[in-house]
Amino acid sequence: MPSEPPALHAPARLLAAVEHLNVTVRMPDGEPALILDDVSMNFASGRCVGIVGESGSGKTTLGRVLAGLPGPGLTVEGSVRSHPRTGFMFQDAVSALNPVRRVSWQVDEALRARGVPRAERAALRLEYLAMAEVPEPEALQRRYPHELSGGLAQRVLLATVLAGQPELIIADEPTSALDASTQSQIVALLRRLMDEQHLGIMLITHDLAVAAHTCDELVVLYGGQIVEHGPTDQVLRTPAHPYTAALLRALPSFDRPPGHLMPVPGAPPRVSSDRPPCPFSPRCERATDLCHLERPRQIRRTGTTVLCHHPIGAPA
Ligand SMILES: Nc1ncnc2c1ncn2[C@@H]1O[C@H](COP(=O)(O)OP(=O)(O)OP(=O)(O)O)[C@@H](O)[C@H]1O
Numbered sequence: 001m002p003s004e005p006p007a008l009h010a011p012a013r014l015l016a017a018v019e020h021l022n023v024t025v026r027m028p029d030g031e032p033a034l035i036l037d038d039v040s041m042n043f044a045s046g047r048c049v050g051i052v053g054e055s056g057s058g059k060t061t062l063g064r065v066l067a068g069l070p071g072p073g074l075t076v077e078g079s080v081r082s083h084p085r086t087g088f089m090f091q092d093a094v095s096a097l098n099p100v101r102r103v104s105w106q107v108d109e110a111l112r113a114r115g116v117p118r119a120e121r122a123a124l125r126l127e128y129l130a131m132a133e134v135p136e137p138e139a140l141q142r143r144y145p146h147e148l149s150g151g152l153a154q155r156v157l158l159a160t161v162l163a164g165q166p167e168l169i170i171a172d173e174p175t176s177a178l179d180a181s182t183q184s185q186i187v188a189l190l191r192r193l194m195d196e197q198h199l200g201i202m203l204i205t206h207d208l209a210v211a212a213h214t215c216d217e218l219v220v221l222y223g224g225q226i227v228e229h230g231p232t233d234q235v236l237r238t239p240a241h242p243y244t245a246a247l248l249r250a251l252p253s254f255d256r257p258p259g260h261l262m263p264v265p266g267a268p269p270r271v272s273s274d275r276p277p278c279p280f281s282p283r284c285e286r287a288t289d290l291c292h293l294e295r296p297r298q299i300r301r302t303g304t305t306v307l308c309h310h311p312i313g314a315p316a
Contacts, residue, residue, distance in 0.1 A: 015168040015200040016066055016086065017042035021078035023061055023070060023224070031273035035061050035074065037224040043168055048194055048201040050215030050232065052208055052247070054268045058224040059204045063088070063170045066202070087166030091173040093153035097145040103129070103156050104141040110163035124163070132159035133189055151182035158186075162193070168200040175210065187214045208251055212236055220244050223269040223279030230304025240299075240306040240313060243280045278309070286310045 023036040036058045043049055043066075051059045064070050066082045090096040097106050107125045116124060129137035132155045145153060154174060161169060171190060175183035187203075191214050194201050205211050211218055211232065218235045220228040220243065228241040239245040249262040266283035269275060276282060281291040288310065296309045 012044040012046050013167075015043045015045055016082040016202075017079070018062075018066070018081075019079040021062075021065065021076070021080060023058070023065060024075045024077070025073060025271060026075075027271075027273050029273070032075070033271045033273040033275075035224050035271055036065070039078075039224070039226055041219060041226065041229065043200045043202055045167060045200050046194070046198045047217065048191060048203055048215045049217045049219060050211035051202060051204045051219050051221060052206065052211050053221035054247075054264070055206065056268050056271070057221040059206075059221055060172055061224075062221070063172050063202060063204050066170060083167050085165060085167045087161035087164050087169045089154070089157055089161055089169060089171040089174045091176055093150065093157040093174075093177075094145050094148065096157055097153060097160075099145050101144070102141065103143055103145075103148075106145075106156065106160050107141070107163050110160050114163070114165065125159075128159040128163045129156070131162055131193070132156070133185075134159060150178050151186065154178065154182075154186055155189075158189070166199065168202065169194075170202045170204070172204045173206070174203075176205070176207065183210065184213070190214070208236070208247060220247070223275065224271075225279065225307055226305070227280065227307045228304060230301075234303050238313070240301060240304060240311040241280075241308050242284050242286050242310075242312065245312055246283075286312075 019040045021036055021039040022034060024032045024034055027033050039062065051062060053059055061071065065076055065080055067086060067088055070076050104125060107128055108121050111121045111124055125141065126137050129141060134140055134155045148156060175186050178186065187210055190201060193199060203211065203215055215232050217230065218232045219226055220241060222243045228235055228239065228244045235244060236248065239248060246264040250264050264283065269279045276292055277295040278291045281287040284291065290309050296307050298305050298307050299311060
């Protein structure tokens, strides 16, 4: 029998897509307010898509909608197609695990859900723990979540996700509670598993540096809108949206002397029923009267899309 072709050469498959997705919450005054505003994008096997943006931009809400778990009181409109084999990794791995069950039980739960017979579970469990690079899985499987470090808990969570044989993994800030070196190990592991198993990954992060090292594509969210979307290199090297450019200037860098960080001026937008046609316009150095009066249209450039009346590279 010829062996299977290497996963790296498998053609990309569409795993999830949202089109014209609006997510609305009703404000205390009864008026609806948008948390996600006309979001369209898709996820394919063998690709890591980074969702970046400040706190409150709607990153987690997008992940939750794809998971079929929008928050309480939210109205979802538009088309949402997601794959049944989608796995989720959360920011706080220790609290995502069942506190009163050993590691072995946590992985077995995913195996039970897949209908794996009891006799086969122990061997498979060790395989998934090893795949998630849990050291000494034989001994570690007997521990409880509170006995694990943050990095180890995240690896155990990853093992439980892998045991569900996902095709798409939605990782919501999986490393933000970890130190920098554990962070890079976990994202490198995710990336390697993705390449080997031809998974799709949606990596939700507020950390552009993590996204830069891990993702093939970047989606920049601002006030619930995709303001820029394209190949990671292109978005980071030649940002077209003033917000992307401002986020990049706010990154700490060894080249900049101490005290020369440039935070994005102003405050992120609040969810509100009354917001400007371009939510970034109050903070934008390129804004003109048009931006305060008219909603921008999405502009397609080679490889990227940008939602702006005055993208960088065009006259302000
Ligand atoms: N169920 C809900 N009811 C009311 N408001 C909500 C609900 N879910 C989210 N929001 C609001 O929607 C906005 C976007 O939230 P979301 O958690 O998606 O942002 P985020 O970009 O993931 O932020 P962070 O990086 O802080 O996690 C926030 O202002 C949040 O308070």
